[in-house]
Amino acid sequence: MTVTELNAYFSNKRKENVPTLGYETVPVSSVEFPRPWANPRILSETTAYQIVRNSKLPVELKTDHGPVSLFYANSNEKYLCMASQNKVNIYSYSSQPKINQLTVFDAVQFFYLLTRHRAIGISTKGWICYWTDKGLDQSMRHKIPMFTISERITSVARLGDSQLVLGSSTGELYMLSIDDDQILVSTIYLYKSFLSFITGFIRSQLPCKSQYKKPHDAQSILNIHVMDNCIYSVDKNCITLCQLISDGQIEITARINIESRISSSIAQLLPPDVLKTDVQSEILNSCLTKEKEIIVLASYTIPGLGDYVQYALITFVIDPKNATVYEKFTASIPYSAIPNNMKSTPRIAATVALAFITFDNTVIAVSLDTVSVFEDAVVLKEDYVLYTEVYSQKDIDTAIIYTMDSGILEFKIDIAKIQAPSESGNLYSASVNDPRQRVTDIFEAKFEEAVVYGALEHTPLVFPLRPDSNDIAQAVIHMFTEILRNQSRVLPSRHLIDLYIESRYFFLNRLMLFAKENNFIEKVSLHEREKLMLKLEMYNISSALWDFHKERRGEVSTQSYWKSILSDLISMEKSDMKDLSVDNVFQTKEFIEKACDRVLLQGGDLSSQMQVFKSTNELLQRMFKTAKKFEETCAFVHEVDISTFVHPLAYHLGHRLFRLFKSNIKFVAKVNEDPEGIMTDSLDKIQEDIIILARLSLTFALEEKNTSQLDAKEEADKKYKKVRKDVIEGLCKLGLYQIAINLAQDHSDIPALLVALQTSNLHDVREKNLQYIDQFGKEYYECLLKYLDENRRTTNANDGYILELLTRYPSHAQQFLEKSELNIAWIYHHRQKDYKRSLNSLKICIGKEENERRLNMYRSWEEILTVALQQ
Numbered sequence: 001m002t003v004t005e006l007n008a009y010f011s012n013k014r015k016e017n018v019p020t021l022g023y024e025t026v027p028v029s030s031v032e033f034p035r036p037w038a039n040p041r042i043l044s045e046t047t048a049y050q051i052v053r054n055s056k057l058p059v060e061l062k063t064d065h066g067p068v069s070l071f072y073a074n075s076n077e078k079y080l081c082m083a084s085q086n087k088v089n090i091y092s093y094s095s096q097p098k099i100n101q102l103t104v105f106d107a108v109q110f111f112y113l114l115t116r117h118r119a120i121g122i123s124t125k126g127w128i129c130y131w132t133d134k135g136l137d138q139s140m141r142h143k144i145p146m147f148t149i150s151e152r153i154t155s156v157a158r159l160g161d162s163q164l165v166l167g168s169s170t171g172e173l174y175m176l177s178i179d180d181d182q183i184l185v186s187t188i189y190l191y192k193s194f195l196s197f198i199t200g201f202i203r204s205q206l207p208c209k210s211q212y213k214k215p216h217d218a219q220s221i222l223n224i225h226v227m228d229n230c231i232y233s234v235d236k237n238c239i240t241l242c243q244l245i246s247d248g249q250i251e252i253t254a255r256i257n258i259e260s261r262i263s264s265s266i267a268q269l270l271p272p273d274v275l276k277t278d279v280q281s282e283i284l285n286s287c288l289t290k291e292k293e294i295i296v297l298a299s300y301t302i303p304g305l306g307d308y309v310q311y312a313l314i315t316f317v318i319d320p321k322n323a324t325v326y327e328k329f330t331a332s333i334p335y336s337a338i339p340n341n342m343k344s345t346p347r348i349a350a351t352v353a354l355a356f357i358t359f360d361n362t363v364i365a366v367s368l369d370t371v372s373v374f375e376d377a378v379v380l381k382e383d384y385v386l387y388t389e390v391y392s393q394k395d396i397d398t399a400i401i402y403t404m405d406s407g408i409l410e411f412k413i414d415i416a417k418i419q420a421p422s423e424s425g426n427l428y429s430a431s432v433n434d435p436r437q438r439v440t441d442i443f444e445a446k447f448e449e450a451v452v453y454g455a456l457e458h459t460p461l462v463f464p465l466r467p468d469s470n471d472i473a474q475a476v477i478h479m480f481t482e483i484l485r486n487q488s489r490v491l492p493s494r495h496l497i498d499l500y501i502e503s504r505y506f507f508l509n510r511l512m513l514f515a516k517e518n519n520f521i522e523k524v525s526l527h528e529r530e531k532l533m534l535k536l537e538m539y540n541i542s543s544a545l546w547d548f549h550k551e552r553r554g555e556v557s558t559q560s561y562w563k564s565i566l567s568d569l570i571s572m573e574k575s576d577m578k579d580l581s582v583d584n585v586f587q588t589k590e591f592i593e594k595a596c597d598r599v600l601l602q603g604g605d606l607s608s609q610m611q612v613f614k615s616t617n618e619l620l621q622r623m624f625k626t627a628k629k630f631e632e633t634c635a636f637v638h639e640v641d642i643s644t645f646v647h648p649l650a651y652h653l654g655h656r657l658f659r660l661f662k663s664n665i666k667f668v669a670k671v672n673e674d675p676e677g678i679m680t681d682s683l684d685k686i687q688e689d690i691i692i693l694a695r696l697s698l699t700f701a702l703e704e705k706n707t708s709q710l711d712a713k714e715e716a717d718k719k720y721k722k723v724r725k726d727v728i729e730g731l732c733k734l735g736l737y738q739i740a741i742n743l744a745q746d747h748s749d750i751p752a753l754l755v756a757l758q759t760s761n762l763h764d765v766r767e768k769n770l771q772y773i774d775q776f777g778k779e780y781y782e783c784l785l786k787y788l789d790e791n792r793r794t795t796n797a798n799d800g801y802i803l804e805l806l807t808r809y810p811s812h813a814q815q816f817l818e819k820s821e822l823n824i825a826w827i828y829h830h831r832q833k834d835y836k837r838s839l840n841s842l843k844i845c846i847g848k849e850e851n852e853r854r855l856n857m858y859r860s861w862e863e864i865l866t867v868a869l870q871q
Contacts, residue, residue: 106125283298365399504539505539537631542580657697
């Protein structure tokens, strides 16, 4: 499997690929995937929970008239609504999905679909919109005659299909009774005060459902909960219990102050140096469980933390008969915020086992049972939680999270697993021998989740971690080791060989990148990082080798050659590339080296050998570049220079470049002796590879020289010069003069450059000589003159050219002739009318000359110059 195919799994997680709510066709569980991360719907999965992208909201549902004032969903009745300042969109998806758009005259904060064709919306100012027709097109308006102008509706609860209970900012309780086209408003508290007499013209319109006066300490109603004809009203200080009796009347059975209990419960969570009296707490929200327990969400301040507040939940068990309450459970919420920066008040919903607390972009689940310490969260990347609905089914508790842009997510938690004993491997068991190790184990699980699922480009989630240095180092090394040993649950089956090899490297690499991106990598010692990177490099090259092997599956000669090497390397009679890439990754380097070293020793005809040479050339080039890129990335991204730790892979493969270059030169020379049956294009490909190997060999040798330690500098310089000389000579042997010239020029090898140019069949040799004299100066000039002089001893063909160069560059000529003698220097001096130097140079020629005819000519000129100097 290629990288592109692996990434296809991740690309399928785009929200565009998720069906719209009400239009789901294929259940997620009906399709098999190699691992949960490959499932397009699964955004995260651990041993304890799963986060799934269920569906997306209809585009038409979203309002375009200002901010959302209400979002409400009911998965049992299969509808949801989104309201803005003057619009309510209701989406029903029980059978044929349909959107009804309702117009309102005041922003709706509370909404209920009472029946399929009856709906009611309520604003905080007390305006009621009631729709009764089948199309929900027309509404009836009604205004609740509240006690004061500033009074606002703060909470609403449904009581059956035709009644609602409302709470207000002044602590009032109202009941709405809906009868066909009529809305009847009544109060729960009785008014017999002087103030009520003054406002009797208002209150006389509202019948009273009880004989109880409103308490003098009544506060703004935060929540109203209804269960089994019992109404639970929660305000800032108290819980009030009301019982609905047979004649429609209300009996207030208890009013219990919980202010001091909240303070005492929060005191259990404070650091030892913080006094209870220094802490201010406030009830924010509440919910009612099926066990009829009230769970209160409270915020509290701690001195020294500025404007930040902390959060806690307290479970209260209430005895209505005796009007008593006791605290069953208290837990801190792993979240801190500045209230003024939040878009909405935190909300709470609960099952019997779990509480789900919703903040702006986060839903936190906290265990309500003392046998488990489970707490975890769904955190949105760049989004906002509209609404959270919870339900239980068998041993799975689920929070349905409705988001603004990411669709509908499901946070599914396995209650049986988080409440299991520690002996079963449960990380969240409250009863463990080593609580510190439990913290580390939980962090490792979170770390793995963040590495695996945080890598997905299209995930709407982020996975924040709060570790200490010990947790990080242990988590990184442990997860790395688990993958190396094939014991990690993130890896697919080894039978899916392509996916297995690719994902193995992907997650190892992602692990290190994640640690770097989150500033965790410094917590791992440099020594450990170096070891991890060396291992990671082998898995990187193994993955690249596997891809290369797949490209060459059809090449019989290549596959046969590789199998012969693998048999010796792995000591298995029928070993193949799968055995190397899966179980013997750390022998990959030896395989590549042997493939390069033995390429001249292979049997078979020249055509088969040619195929193996082409494959081996490409193999080494690609593996060397892969290793080089990896090591450069290590130094830059991970701040780990593994070349200083030990000779890494690129070093070993770099030394094979020059060896393979020489093997290619020998092979081509062998082919040229008997070229019959060899395709021209195959030979051309070999020559292209030779050129690439030449360049890579020289670049590597130069880098090694430049980066070598002081004590190895001289040896590295000698090695570089030898490689440079042999490469250029080898290219010249094959007639690749222009390449040889270019490389000699690039690497400033003037003698090699000069020889390569003079022995080539290029038509502009003399023009290039002038160009290089201008470029390299007298060094090239003197080498050229010496070369031309040495090669004119058997013929005078170069005399004119030498004289031309001497005349063209007089300053270079003067310096050169002062320390070297040319056979025709006497002619140059004679033309310059320097007869004395001409005579001296001529005498040197006479002393060296063995040709009788030329010796006679020299002696004649000697006499002429002698006479000229005497006059």
